Amino acid sequence: MPSIFTTTLAALAVAPLTMGHTWIEQLRNVNDKGEYVGEYGYPRGMVSKTDTGYTGDSMNWLLPVQPKVFIDETSPLCHTSQTKQEQSSDKYPRLQAVAGGFVAMRYMENGHVTMVDPATGLGKPEKGGTVFVYGTTEPKEDEKLVDVLRWTQDGSGGDKRGALLATNDFDDGRCYEVNDTPISQERRVSDPNFAMGQVADGPGNYPLFCETNAKVPDTAPEGKPYTFYWVWQWNTAPNVDPGLPTGKDQYYTTCMDVDVTSADTALTADAESMYALGPQQDAMSIAVSDFASRTAIMTDALQGEVGPVFSGSATATGGAPAASGAPANSSSKAPASAAPTAPALTQITNIPTMTTRPSAAPEPTSGSGEVVTVTDILYVTVTAGASGKPSVTASAPASGTTSVPASSTTPAPASGTVSSVLGGFTVPSGAAKREIQRKNGAKFRGMFAN
Structure with missing residues (x-):
């Protein structure tokens, strides 16, 4: 049986809120009827959550690279495994796409x-x-995030090597993880999803991917690869969270290529996957209804940026907020010797996936010992005071918080082993552990076991 501790790690995150990390796991062509057609496609350097050797950092790429609070001119756009136009293996090919599709x-x-x-x-x-x-x-192999954020829809922005193709809200209006929340239960009825090959009635028992929809430019040359950069902007605005008075940047990216080919090749309705990839593929056969007309609440990436990189303020090269607590895009300059007031943040990304996917016939028996369901989230806040000593605050929604001192001397776990060490911080034990379990009851029962 998988360790409940290992599964629960997926719910851990860095302050102020990161419930899980997100990246593109597959690409599909969408025909004029809104149907997924053709072969599956995958990002550069693809590693599935079901692959041997997968870790939480295999595909996750979070910017800025910690301990920076804001992106700057050096922030690398692509994951280290995605800088080159290379696929990881034959079973994860590029999408065969069509210009204008x-x-x-x-x-x-x-x-x-x-x-x-x-x-x-x-x-x-x-x-x-x-x-x-x-x-x-x-x-470019050394593509920088800020260079790409300057690209515009008409192709005239920045260095003019590319263009902004689409802006979508992260929430596509139908996607969900399988959990006990009202929104999940509602969407499992309105848009049921199942494992590949499964036929069933009633609410879906399988998580449904969100999707971003973009059009391959009509001018994309056939017979050549075309590159997509997927950039999710999830920044914290200044002057809202008392712990982050100047705000905080948070971007996740995926870099991928598609091979531009003919419609006969790319849009074949009866194409079958060359490789059966189990839980990586689901039974959903249609795209979101507004795939061809979607837009987002925020359509200007530069307007959504809260750091100083586009404003030219005093902190532009340092990547840390001004000591005065002024908004990041303020022109006020902080003294050179001043220390940033925002908390120092430590990134915890090397964690397993949050959701346990069911098999092709997912009807687990209660007490079978094969499936662990996490029905709530543990939030972890990492801060540092004037002494530079970090501390960890663990909390469950509406259940209070428990502060746990961090260990600065705990050794890193050996490769391939399950450890109670998270990024140098020790999981609560003794009285602290019992207090968390007392406050949260069955929700976290056994969460620190083995």
Whole structure:
């Protein structure tokens, strides 16, 4: 039986709120009828959650790279495994797409739709933030995020190597993880989803990917790869969260290519997957209803940026907020010797996936010992005071908080082993553990076991 501790790790995150990390897990062509057609496609360097050797960092790419609070001119757009136009293996090919056709880029919401807690999401945007899709025929291996954010719809922005193709809200209006929240239960009825090959009636028993929809430009040259950059902007606005007076940048990206080919090749309705990838593929056969007309609440990536990189303020090169507590886009300059007032943040990304996917015939028997369901979230806040000593605050929604001192001397776990160490911080034990379990009852029963 999988360790409940291992499964629960997926619910851990960095302050102020990160319930899970998100990246593109597959690409599908969408025909004029809104149907998924053709072969599956995948990002560069694809590693599935079901692959041997997968870790939480295999595909996750969070910017800025900690401990920076804001992105700057050096922030690398692509994951280290996605800088080159290379696929990881034959079973994860590029999508065969057609110029002028729509593509669905599919990803798990990981709680950012169904399990949002306003009390811990202060300053976060509506609808889970905005996904910006950029495209280019001239990708660079050392692509920088800020260079791409300057691209515009007409192709005249920044260095003019690419263009902004689409802006979508992160929440596509139908996606969900399978949990006990009202939104999940409602969507499982309105848009039921099942495992590949499964036939069933009633509410869906399988998580439904969110999707971003973008059109391959009509001018994309056939016979050549075309590059997509998927950029999810989920920043914290200044002057909302008392712990982050100047706000905080938070971007997740995926870099991918599609092979532009003929419609006969790309849009074959009866195409079958060359590889059966189990839980990585689901039974959903249609795109969201507004795939060809979607837009987002926020359509200007530069307007959504809360840091100083586009405003030219004093902190532009330091990547830390001004000591005065003024908004990040303020022109006021902080003394050179001043220390930032925002908490120091430590990134915890090397964690397993949040959701346990059912098998092709997912009807687990109660007490079988094969499936662990996490029905709530544990939030972890990492802060540092004047002494520079970090502390960890663990809390469950509406259940109070428990502060646990962090260990600065705990050794890193050996490769391939399950450890109680998270990014250098020790999981609560003794009285602290018992207090968390007492306050949260059955929701976290056994969460620190083995």
